Amino acid sequence: MLSKKTKYGLKALTFIARSEDDMPVQVGKIAKSEQIPQKFLEGILLTLRKAGILGSKKGKHGGYYLRSEPSEIKMTDVMRVLEGPIAMVPCVSLNYYEKCDDCPDETLCSVHRLMVEVRDSTLNVFRNTTLADLSSVD
């Protein structure tokens, strides 16, 4: 299951991308419009800022803004920040590889085989999708 954190995060990014002018967008506005608990959303946007995807401005008239063009923000990055590793098992993770304790030979492991395929196909989607795709109004 996709976590609420990721779901909310994606919706928030989309909301920001869709707000045309480049004024920072306030958490409160996003929370209200997208029906997300504000305090929860605060934490999520903070994570996205620390990961370099969002920038922020404090104080009155502050808020969050995109650090790059929507078309430059890849889902691989967003998903890794929000949801964690894309692979379903550490032994097929590109960025967080870990050998299984059991499993003497990965080439013979059926789980490994299947999960490599799933990882590659999911990765293919995320690599070819940007925030611009998510937020277009087609």
Place this chain on the structure above:
Amino acid sequence: MLSKKTKYGLKALTFIARSEDDMPVQVGKIAKSEQIPQKFLEGILLTLRKAGILGSKKGKHGGYYLRSEPSEIKMTDVMRVLEGPIAMVPCVSLNYYEKCDDCPDETLCSVHRLMVEVRDSTLNVFRNTTLADLSSVD
């Protein structure tokens, strides 16, 4: 993350598929060979039997066997039984569709868009992979 249940289930199915003769295979044998807690595995195989993927024979010399040829056992079915719906959100699930409470228009929802793509690509893998693929020794 892939659950242990699914991981163990896949390994067990592979083990059974690889045991050439068509004698039933005992839980204890699988558990020992694959390093899976036996009692835990019992429950998993029971689930697979109730789903019609495995058959069982009770009593002495009993055990579990495949109900179909490995090449006929699709990962779509196995994964749905072990891991649940393939879609990451109910609003894109083919078999367990549920509308989101929020989200007035799915066609405009960025999460929906992205998750449809992920579902389709994952489904594509599972539809084209059978237990025979997992258990071959190539």
Place this chain on the structure above:
DNA sequence: TATTAATCCTATCAATTTAGTAGGGATTAC
């Protein structure tokens, strides 16, 4: 028929994760 070896079934449990709440500190525009 008694024994043994299996599956089958239910209940329980500890650890972890998730989703959210609470309270306030720090910063900036006006």
Place this chain on the structure above:
DNA sequence: GTAATCCCTACTAAATTGATAGGATTAATA
């Protein structure tokens, strides 16, 4: 200086996961 806003930490309830425990049922065989 005050209001609005992001920033940070700590806490909590509920659900899920990954088991474990104990035994009931069934079947082969000596």
